[in-house]
Amino acid sequence: MSAIELQRLLSDGAELALLDVRDGGQFSAGHIFAAVSLPLNRMEWLVDALVPRRDTRMVLVDDCDAQDGMAAIAAGRLAAWGYSNLSLLGGGLSAWKAAGLQVFSGVYVPSKAFGEYVEHACATPCISAATLRDWMRSGKDMLLLDSRPYEEFHRYSLPGGIACPGAELVHRVFGLVDNDQTTIVVNCAGRTRGIIGAQALINAGIANPVVVVENGTAGWHLSGGTLVHARTEVAPPPTPRALHKAIAASQRIARRFGVSEIDAGQLAALRQRSGRNLYLLDVRTPEEYQAGHLPGSRSAPGGQLVQSTDDYVGVRNACLVLVDDNGVRARVTASWLLQMGCKDVHVLRDGLHSAGAALRRGWQGPRILGGEHLAQVDWLPVFELKAWLEQPGQALVVDLDDSLTYAAGHIPGAWFAVRSRLRQSLGRLPEHRLLVLASRDGQFAALAAADAQAASRVPVRVLRGGTQAWRTAGLPCATGFQHMADRNDDIWYSPYDHDDRSAAMTAYLQWEVDLLGQISKESGVDFNCAAAAQDNFLQPQENVR
Known part of the structure; x- marks a missing residue:
């Protein structure tokens, strides 16, 4: 199909999987805003989870129009695995650009752009790394929470931080502070998860002052601060009293943002709908998921689901049902997905206990296709x-x-x-x-x-x-980029993967900030933050320092 035909499909409201089959590094260099990365390289591992239904309307994108191009090869493999509604973007990404349509660099662009939108629409309070350093020196009464997954936190973090990833913030925070005057400081590696985490606490109505660290650990590093490594401090699960407060807070969020809750019978009916993709996503921690989860659900920790939605959901306008044990994390996560523009999002009422079914232990790995040989x-x-x-x-x-x-x-x-x-x-x-x-x-x-x-x-x-x-076997290994038979543009390199880390961080942070202006020119972006007027989101507001 042509670029203009594809643009029409993207706005018709029906389910569509727009899949860019180039390698990850090529995808991050430039892609269509709504495209999900599905590298031909690892398609067998990824496609079944990203696109569950074999009759899903799918459009494949590469950067050329050759019969032996990646999109054509991908189409052949997908057809062999039973996918039956396949189209290619004629001329690939080059044709899209030639039609005067936008191309976005980077990864997780919708999620990253949404984070910038939230900060500007809600005027999420933030402090600089220098201010945080002053607060540390003065002994200010504060609690520093790192909203990244534990593995990232353990690798590097801010001094004195505690791991409390994503949706865990509202779930656990009421057991961490007993003084309404304690300032809660949220950070991540850069911007998105810190902004979303801090604003989630504000949306929850916590009485404490809440701020986000501007540019997270990257901003700390660029300001001359030293990152610490191998910290193991994790926010504990909430006490019964704290959980009671968290549940009440999540219910306030659900009412404010119109979060839908369904029961087991309604979930069964959704599963029976023809022609619709359904994603059953468990938004608890990976450890809780492994200890016991609903059969057919996939682990998608709430903070990461908002930060990198296209790692979990490959079909636009599909149905998402979120699961946890007490509703807190599912409601908070659902509120963000609704604000991102997802329409068909629900929380499973009573979560793990909804159907009385036996929980499945262990890890639900991907279903690998094409392994017959x-x-x-x-x-x-x-x-x-x-x-x-x-x-x-x-x-x-x-x-x-x-x-x-x-x-x-x-x-x-x-x-x-x-x-x-x-x-x-x-x-x-x-x-x-x-x-x-x-x-x-x-x-x-x-x-x-x-x-x-x-x-x-x-x-x-x-x-x-x-x-x-x-x-x-005790045999030696070599390191470094030796004997390169191909370019190393196979994956996206984070700022922390570059030799000149400071330059890469600076460029990355500027890229994030600039997304807000770029999405203002993109049709079909349906972000909606109830905290601000729709027509004001492109005018940066002064943050509280």
């Missing part, structure tokens, strides 16, 4: 590979992990390649008699084996257990 994979044990590599010019290892993982550690002499461009990569390799594919645990490499064999003049084998097995 795995039985024919020729596996190569670690020490057999070691013997091959001791013979010069015999075996050559191609590592198909993402470029950051490859740089962090790979088998000595291994070449980096991107699966979606494997045919071109293999043409750049030195002569060899055996091609060995490797990845972290070997499974991704196994899925790529058929592609590699079709493009290779020599036999292809897959390292059993992957580079993890190589390490477990």
Whole structure:
């Protein structure tokens, strides 16, 4: 279809999966606002969760109009897996730009732009890193809460911070403060999760002053502050008294933003609707999810669901049902999704106890499609590979992990390649008699084996257990970007992944701020914050310092 036809589809209100099948780094360099990244590279892992129904209307995008382009290849694979309503954007992203339509850089653009919208629409109070430093020195009565997932918090955080990710803020905060004068300070790595977290507390009606740290840990670093590492402080679950307050606060939020609640019978009816995608999302912590969850639900911690919605939902205008144990996190998360413009969002009343069904323990991993050929994979044990590599010019290892993982550690002499461009990569390799594919645990490499064999003049084998097995055997690894058979534009690099971290942080923060102006020119953006007039959201308001 043409770019103009696609633009009409995006505004018709019906379900649509607009999927950009290029590699993640290419996607982040420029894409359509409403597009969801579904790299051809890892489509088998991602598509079943992102697009549950096989009859979903789908439009695939790459950057060209070739019959052997990524979108055409992706369409063939999707059709083989039962997807039946497929179209390609003719001319790809180039045609979209030629039609005078906008292209956005970065990742999670709708969520990031929404964070900027909220800050301006609600005038969310913020303080600079310098002010926070002064408060720390003066011993100000404050509570510093980090709204990122624990893994990020543990990696680096602000001095004195406590992990309280996303939707946990309203859920746990009433057990953390016993003085209404204590200032609650919220931060994240940059802007979005801090803004959303602080505003959630304000929307909940907490009596304490609430502020967000401007630009989060990035702003702290750029101001000369030192980040701390390996902190383990986590906000505890609420006491019964604190939970009572949190439930009441979430009910106030639900009334204010029109959050819908449904029962188990209504959920069953939604599941029976024809032609509609349904996402049953558990917004509790991953640990709680693993301890017991509703069958068919997917872990989507509330803060991350708002911060990176397109990691979980690949279909515009689909139905979302949020689940937790007491309604707090589900109501808060639903209120944000509604303000982002999602129309069909519901909270499952009584959550985990709604249907009386037995909960399922463990992790609900993705359903991997296209694995029929795995039985024919020729596996190569670690020490057999070691013997091959001791013979010069015999075996050559191609590592198909993402470029950051490859740089962090790979088998000595291994070449980096991107699966979606494997045919071109293999043409750049030195002569060899055996091609060995490797990845972290070997499974991704196994899925790529058929592609590699079709493009290779020599036999292809897959390292059993992957580079993890190589390490477990006590064998050495190399680091760095060596032996690059392809460009390292396969994934998006966060500011913390760059050598010049400060320059990357500065550019990233400016990109976030600039999104507000860019979305003002984009049709179909339906953000709606009840705290401010609709026509004022593009005029930055002075924040409280």
